[in-house]
Amino acid sequence: MTAPLKLTVRRSDAAPAAGEAVEVSVRVPSEVFVIEEAVELISRHCLAGFPSSQRFHFRLRVALSEALANAIVFGNGEDPAKTVDVRVECVMEHVRLYVTDQGSGFDPTGVAPPVAPQHLEQSRGRGLFLINQLADHVRFNERGNSICMTLRRH
Amino acid sequence: MGFSSAKDDRGVTVIAVEGQLIVGNRQELKNLVQEALDAGDRKFLIDFSGTGYIDSSGLGALVSVSKKIREHGGELRLAELNEDLRSLFELTKLDTLFAIAESRADALANF
Numbered sequence: 001m002t003a004p005l006k007l008t009v010r011r012s013d014a015a016p017a018a019g020e021a022v023e024v025s026v027r028v029p030s031e032v033f034v035i036e037e038a039v040e041l042i043s044r045h046c047l048a049g050f051p052s053s054q055r056f057h058f059r060l061r062v063a064l065s066e067a068l069a070n071a072i073v074f075g076n077g078e079d080p081a082k083t084v085d086v087r088v089e090c091v092m093e094h095v096r097l098y099v100t101d102q103g104s105g106f107d108p109t110g111v112a113p114p115v116a117p118q119h120l121e122q123s124r125g126r127g128l129f130l131i132n133q134l135a136d137h138v139r140f141n142e143r144g145n146s147i148c149m150t151l152r153r154h
Numbered sequence: 155m156g157f158s159s160a161k162d163d164r165g166v167t168v169i170a171v172e173g174q175l176i177v178g179n180r181q182e183l184k185n186l187v188q189e190a191l192d193a194g195d196r197k198f199l200i201d202f203s204g205t206g207y208i209d210s211s212g213l214g215a216l217v218s219v220s221k222k223i224r225e226h227g228g229e230l231r232l233a234e235l236n237e238d239l240r241s242l243f244e245l246t247k248l249d250t251l252f253a254i255a256e257s258r259a260d261a262l263a264n265f
Contacts, residue, residue: 033178034178035177035178036173054238058207061206062242065176065207069209073177115247121221121251123215124214126246127211129245130209130242130246
């Protein structure tokens with residue numbers, strides 16, 4: 001039985017025009033069955049108090065689910081001794097998510113796009129592609145073990 | 155949260171995805187389809203009216219069960235995808251791979 005996820009939420013008043021800022025952080029065990037709960041918990045805090053479209057809600061949940069799956073399965077190799085750190089900055093205009101695993105990192109430029117006809121019937125390889133399609137901006141740290149995704153709310 | 159499966163009166167196995175179809179439960183869907191194939195079922199409809207979101211592993215599982223069903227001489231149809239879910243299939247070009255119907259009734263017609 002996995003321990004309940006512990007979420008830390010910090011609220012601050014950013015520049016008056018920008019309104020309130022919320023930072024959410026949570027440490028997630030390397031267990032795929034925790035992903036759904038983590039996504040719901042984090043997205044609930046990202047949406048609370050900020051007007052967001054239904055489309056944004058959907059994009060946020062899928063992108064975060066993908067990033068967590070990549071971190072847990074490929075980054076940490078589902079090693080129970082490793083964890084994934086998620087930190088989210090929420091402001092009125094956008095949400096910025098950092099998902100960091102404890103793996104050795106990978107080269108995101110080495111992933112082939114999965115939409116070519118000859119790749120369509122492959123059952124894997126769509127995760128990063130979907131993230132790039134759903135987020136407005138995506139970048140990795142130099143080591144390749146931390147992804148930063150920015151999603152605008154509208 | 156999970157899957158429900160029932161056979162309609164025309165022999166179509168209708169699987170409803172309740173909640174998410176993601177890395178944590180995709181194997182359950184694959185097992186469900188395999189068991190039905192082993193039992194002789196050949197016509198499958200997956201109903202997404204109760205689905206929140208699908209991740210790439212879920213899409214991969216659908217590709218995988220689609221191939222399995224075809225290998226057994228069967229057919230898979232998908233139905234009741236809302237606009238957001240449909241966009242995932244369009245972005246990944248999987249809308250060209252699957253028979254996607256608007257509604258369950260449309261999918262079952264002439265199956």
